[in-house]
Amino acid sequence: MLKILLDHMPLEDDIPALAALHQKGRLAFKALPDKKTEAYKYTDIQGALTVAMLERAKKTCIHADDGMCHCHAHEKSLPFEAYEFHFCNGCLHKHFHFIEGVEVMSLRDAVKEHEASRYINKFDLENYAFAALNTAYADEGLFIKISQNIDRPIVLFYHHDTNLMSHIRNIIVLEKGAKAEVVEIYQGDEAAYFHNIVNEIFISKDALLRHYKLQNEGKSAVHVALSNVQVKEGGVYESFCLQKGANAARNETHVFLKEQNARALVNAAYFGTKKQLIDTTTDIEHLSPLTNSNQIVRGVVSDKAHGVFQGKIHIFPHAVQTEGYQIHKALMLSDDALLDVKPALEIFADDVKCSHGSTCGDLNEDELFYLRSRGIAEDEARQILIKAFLCAAFDDIENQDIKNLFDALK
Amino acid sequence: MTNKPILEIKNLCAGVAGKEIIKNFNLSINEGEVHAIMGPNGAGKSTLSHVLTGKPGYDVRAGQVVFNGKNLLDLSVEDRANEGLFLIMQYPVEISGVPFMSFLKHALNAKRKYLGDKELDAPAFMKLVREEAQKLGINSDMLKRAVNVGFSGGEKKRMETLQMALLRPSLAILDEADSGLDIDALKVVSQGINDLNDGKRALLLITHHQDLLEYIKPDFVHVFADGHIIKTGDKNLALELEAKGYADFIKEAQC
Ligand SMILES: Nc1ncnc2c1ncn2[C@@H]1O[C@H](COP(=O)(O)OP(=O)(O)O)[C@@H](O)[C@H]1O
Ligand SMILES: [Mg+2]
Numbered sequence: 306m307l308k309i310l311l312d313h314m315p316l317e318d319d320i321p322a323l324a325a326l327h328q329k330g331r332l333a334f335k336a337l338p339d340k341k342t343e344a345y346k347y348t349d350i351q352g353a354l355t356v357a358m359l360e361r362a363k364k365t366c367i368h369a370d371d372g373m374c375h376c377h378a379h380e381k382s383l384p385f386e387a388y389e390f391h392f393c394n395g396c397l398h399k400h401f402h403f404i405e406g407v408e409v410m411s412l413r414d415a416v417k418e419h420e421a422s423r424y425i426n427k428f429d430l431e432n433y434a435f436a437a438l439n440t441a442y443a444d445e446g447l448f449i450k451i452s453q454n455i456d457r458p459i460v461l462f463y464h465h466d467t468n469l470m471s472h473i474r475n476i477i478v479l480e481k482g483a484k485a486e487v488v489e490i491y492q493g494d495e496a497a498y499f500h501n502i503v504n505e506i507f508i509s510k511d512a513l514l515r516h517y518k519l520q521n522e523g524k525s526a527v528h529v530a531l532s533n534v535q536v537k538e539g540g541v542y543e544s545f546c547l548q549k550g551a552n553a554a555r556n557e558t559h560v561f562l563k564e565q566n567a568r569a570l571v572n573a574a575y576f577g578t579k580k581q582l583i584d585t586t587t588d589i590e591h592l593s594p595l596t597n598s599n600q601i602v603r604g605v606v607s608d609k610a611h612g613v614f615q616g617k618i619h620i621f622p623h624a625v626q627t628e629g630y631q632i633h634k635a636l637m638l639s640d641d642a643l644l645d646v647k648p649a650l651e652i653f654a655d656d657v658k659c660s661h662g663s664t665c666g667d668l669n670e671d672e673l674f675y676l677r678s679r680g681i682a683e684d685e686a687r688q689i690l691i692k693a694f695l696c697a698a699f700d701d702i703e704n705q706d707i708k709n710l711f712d713a714l715k
Numbered sequence: 716m717t718n719k720p721i722l723e724i725k726n727l728c729a730g731v732a733g734k735e736i737i738k739n740f741n742l743s744i745n746e747g748e749v750h751a752i753m754g755p756n757g758a759g760k761s762t763l764s765h766v767l768t769g770k771p772g773y774d775v776r777a778g779q780v781v782f783n784g785k786n787l788l789d790l791s792v793e794d795r796a797n798e799g800l801f802l803i804m805q806y807p808v809e810i811s812g813v814p815f816m817s818f819l820k821h822a823l824n825a826k827r828k829y830l831g832d833k834e835l836d837a838p839a840f841m842k843l844v845r846e847e848a849q850k851l852g853i854n855s856d857m858l859k860r861a862v863n864v865g866f867s868g869g870e871k872k873r874m875e876t877l878q879m880a881l882l883r884p885s886l887a888i889l890d891e892a893d894s895g896l897d898i899d900a901l902k903v904v905s906q907g908i909n910d911l912n913d914g915k916r917a918l919l920l921i922t923h924h925q926d927l928l929e930y931i932k933p934d935f936v937h938v939f940a941d942g943h944i945i946k947t948g949d950k951n952l953a954l955e956l957e958a959k960g961y962a963d964f965i966k967e968a969q970c
Contacts, residue, residue, distance in 0.1 A: 674770050676813075676821075678795075679818075679821075700812070
């Protein structure tokens, strides 16, 4: 696998700045993480990758013979008004909306722009093998700079129906006081593909980003995503990610609360069936006093599914009067299901309030009986209770349209 | 009163956790009848209601139960409900995260599906629920909450009664339906229960004191002790029981 990945790395590009980015990735990428890599102890992504996925990286949109992307055929249209952007097999469909107060460009254009390029690759790749890999390959993605309140959600659709790998790099910048909702929807068919995404998110003073993600990749897919989020004074990052697709998936969120009153809500839910591997990893770094974070994570594993939750709260020295909370609850619906949970609190400051907790159980028999005693079939009753359980992680989503996306579990 | 049987329990023996609680129990209930089973705490009244509704964990060792011509004990919990059995539970469970209205819609549509009827559309459903809710003094705020979450004992019983009114069971079993109710709530709930009884259905009231029987007049009163019915009479039996107390009454009956 490693050899295929190394051999296919792009060595040159029409755009020198992009070639330079790729080179940084190549230099940082050493190997795919394996079980000996602490951060991937429970999560064998490498084992889920296949040669078929890696042999072909997207070059041009395979649907673009006539210069158009026809992937709309696959898309379910949203039941609400949104600014939609579409990626098909890793290729960005270039019909950009004009959005008042928002600057949008493709990654290829962004690397060339002095203003935009300074937001790209602003974290230490050494710690993230998959992000390094992304950097070595990425030639598609969106740069979105938001400078005011956006009236509708921005929705990024990713669709795959071909065996290949896609390395998408998005940059989302919220300028001072701006406010936006960004939704990512991942879907695919039977194809075996490897989707490796990096989002770099910058939240300026007093800005608010609500970031939602529905990971419903095709059942043979491998999905790896990193959101690297930097939050300045009074800025807020609120996120929720539901993962229920892919054969193997990892969603990693790394938040840096860099200045006072920066706040993060990093909620997640996962629902693993069959032999799925689903990993939710968070790392919240409290770098400044008076920062606040909260995480509500709910998971369900059934059949032979394997769920992983790794949640870290790291409070730096001097980051006093900080609050960091985390609660993970899971349901294990079968004896063959597996759950690995690794919460970590690293507190190096006094005068902080922190807590974490994790529980694991089965559906409540009395609740199940109650529903069935009202005529609801057992299967349906179980689904209702599973949904209710997961719902605790996204019940607070204000935007009802977006909440409904997650409500439709099946 | 017709004699069409709704429920026939014959020589039922059942228990839980290896303990035999229902012993050689017999009871027949016909259309239009109201039966009351009275017995001391711990006698096994709730166990009986759970065995009939099919709650997991209870073992039936012997006996037969025929419900509307079907062998009740062969049916799943949900099929028993859809065949027309409804239990107002003594302690309705709170289910957070499940909105009451969506739960109710699932339940109503499950029954309609079972009977081969079309699902209700949203406006028809809302109208139906609002009308029944109003009769039971349930306001729209209560309907918006999760199933039983944060309700007082009395409110829970109102919500149970609402479900019963909408599902229109052929046999409703009320396990201590009066517990935790103040007089006003008792009146409302009783009214709801009486409204249901149109002569084609039947009621089985389970209670350990006779307050409820002031509001819902039973045709038969059964005294339950030692796992089965030890005496049957009319509503005066309930008064006699109340006057003597269970201990003395049972002692006398067993002599
Ligand atoms: N799950 C159980 N495990 C063990 N014993 C039980 C269980 N449920 C009920 N019992 C016992 O069965 C007997 C009858 O209980 P119950 O049916 O609740 O009585 P009642 O409703 O008449 O007050 C009691 O002695 C009670 O302790
Ligand atoms: Mg009882």
